[in-house]
Amino acid sequence: MDDAIARTGKRASQGKTLERRQLIYLSFRKDDIGEDVARIASSFMWDVTLVHDCDQLQRALKHAPVKVVLADLRDAVSKLGACLVQTTHKYPNVQWVGLVEPQAADSPTYAAFLHSYFFDFCFLPLEPLRLFFSLGHAWTMARVADIHADTVSVDAGTAGINEQGLIGSSPIMKTVRAHLKRYARNDLPVLITGPTGTGKEMAARYLHEHSDRHDRPFIAVNCGALTPSLVQSELFGHEKGAFTGAHQRKIGRVEAADGGTLMLDEIGDLPLETQVSLLRFLQEGVIERVGSDRSIPVNVRIVAATHVDLEQSVAEGRFREDLYFRLNVLRLVMPPLAERGTDVVELAQHFIHRFADELGLEHKVLCPAALAALSAYTWPGNVRELMNRLKRAIVHSDRQAIGPADLEFTTLVSEPLPSLAQARNEAELQALSRALVTTNSNVTEAAEMLGISRVSMHRLINKHGLSAP
Numbered sequence: 001m002d003d004a005i006a007r008t009g010k011r012a013s014q015g016k017t018l019e020r021r022q023l024i025y026l027s028f029r030k031d032d033i034g035e036d037v038a039r040i041a042s043s044f045m046w047d048v049t050l051v052h053d054c055d056q057l058q059r060a061l062k063h064a065p066v067k068v069v070l071a072d073l074r075d076a077v078s079k080l081g082a083c084l085v086q087t088t089h090k091y092p093n094v095q096w097v098g099l100v101e102p103q104a105a106d107s108p109t110y111a112a113f114l115h116s117y118f119f120d121f122c123f124l125p126l127e128p129l130r131l132f133f134s135l136g137h138a139w140t141m142a143r144v145a146d147i148h149a150d151t152v153s154v155d156a157g158t159a160g161i162n163e164q165g166l167i168g169s170s171p172i173m174k175t176v177r178a179h180l181k182r183y184a185r186n187d188l189p190v191l192i193t194g195p196t197g198t199g200k201e202m203a204a205r206y207l208h209e210h211s212d213r214h215d216r217p218f219i220a221v222n223c224g225a226l227t228p229s230l231v232q233s234e235l236f237g238h239e240k241g242a243f244t245g246a247h248q249r250k251i252g253r254v255e256a257a258d259g260g261t262l263m264l265d266e267i268g269d270l271p272l273e274t275q276v277s278l279l280r281f282l283q284e285g286v287i288e289r290v291g292s293d294r295s296i297p298v299n300v301r302i303v304a305a306t307h308v309d310l311e312q313s314v315a316e317g318r319f320r321e322d323l324y325f326r327l328n329v330l331r332l333v334m335p336p337l338a339e340r341g342t343d344v345v346e347l348a349q350h351f352i353h354r355f356a357d358e359l360g361l362e363h364k365v366l367c368p369a370a371l372a373a374l375s376a377y378t379w380p381g382n383v384r385e386l387m388n389r390l391k392r393a394i395v396h397s398d399r400q401a402i403g404p405a406d407l408e409f410t411t412l413v414s415e416p417l418p419s420l421a422q423a424r425n426e427a428e429l430q431a432l433s434r435a436l437v438t439t440n441s442n443v444t445e446a447a448e449m450l451g452i453s454r455v456s457m458h459r460l461i462n463k464h465g466l467s468a469p
């Protein structure tokens with residue numbers, strides 16, 4: 001079998017100069033597989049760096065353009081968890097291939113690692129040709145991920161995407177960020193609507209951070225939490241002695257936001273009698289502190305948010321129509337989490353690391369069934385509900401891998417079916433691999449065996465990153 005590999009590698013280099021590829025082989029055990037791996041991989045154009053711990057791995061990744069890490073998973077569970085979290089966070093495009101003993105793939109912890117972090121795995125004892133295909137395909141996937149990341153960062157430059165601030169790669173969230181970035185270029189009022197917990201306040205902050213006002217204050221006022229008796233003084237401030245208990249001058253929230261952005265959250269809950277003072281401020285750009293008749297000019301950008309239907313409130317006489325028209329100049333709708341596709345998994349992966357850091361707890365992984373349950377759920381409480389479930393799971397679960405029950409999903413959710421395109425692709429790769437193995441990588445014979453032309457065979461080999469002649 002080694003000869004077949006050597007021949008395939010040799011053919012691969014015939015007629016053109018092929019780039020040698022960098023592979024890191026990570027093994028926490030210092031036994032002999034390393035040398036076997038290095039010999040086999042170098043025969044098909046890989047340069048192998050052998051590392052034995054996470055520090056060495058990080059150093060190797062820093063110093064060489066590595067796209068694939070091959071990890072020996074034997075006896076490595078305890079060390080591997082932290083290492084995977086640390087490394088995949090820092091080098092998200094590097095693809096991982098695992099070497100496992102057949103029985104290990106049945107263990108829930110290994111299964112969680114393999115599903116969450118690994119592109120592919122090979123069983124031990126090592127079958128060289130299987131490794132050859134696996135590494136080749138992983139390399140191609142890493143390249144695709146690099147190209148995609150370049151596109152996203154170009155997008156980020158023009159559309160102002162800040163992945164850390166407002167997470168989500170779904171098309172709908174990309175559109176949200178693009179709108180916010182565009183709105184950030186002017187000072188017009190924005191009305192953000194959407195269900196509770198979808199990130200309306202976060203969107204307002206994002207807008208502020210991308211505007212020229214970003215080094216001035218961002219002040220959020222929860223209009224629903226203001227008591228009717230104090231709402232005027234909270235918003236506009238008061239002078240000393242203005243009313244019983246006003247022992248000293250107080251600067252209101254509107255004045256505190258001068259030069260920056262004022263977010264009026266839950267604007268639909270602002271009492272009717274206060275709505276008129278807010279309207280006056282919006283029209284004239286000046287405030288008067290309670291107990292004073294001096295007008296103070298204040299320059300703020302207004303972002304209002306609500307989860308209630310303001311049009312309905314206007315129709316029912318609970319919200320002033322003139323104020324509604326003042327606020328509703330630019331409009332943004334935050335989509336429910338259930339409409340954001342795989343964002344739920346992206347957000348969950350982000351939050352489990354963030355909460356573990358914040359709470360000083362060990363980093364955990366989400367097992368495949370948990371990921372499936374997260375994707376299948378309807379999320380009435382949106383991102384806030386997701387955060388709360390994850391926080392509770394991290395605190396309560398003693399296991400390394402978080403399962404559906406830890407996330408309080410009582411009904412079991414089955415693994416999602418692969419799409420037809422994925423299933424076809426997988427079948428195509430398998431047929432291709434079998435034909436190449438059977439014919440010792442003879443493309444003409446393999447093409448004949450599969451009933452396709454040599455040209456199609458080459459196209460498929462390239463498509464699947466199998467690096468043949």
Ligand SMILES: Nc1ncnc2c1ncn2[C@@H]1O[C@H](COP(=O)(O)OP(=O)(O)OP(=O)(O)O)[C@@H](O)[C@H]1O
Nearest residue numbers: 165166167195196197198199200201202307383384
């Ligand atoms: N896309 C996102 N990326 C990261 N965190 C998010 C995202 N969306 C929401 N969050 C987080 O979810 C929580 C709820 O978000 P936020 O308070 O902005 O929602 P909201 O729509 O204003 O809620 P409400 O209507 O109840 O006031 C916050 O802790 C926020 O940091």
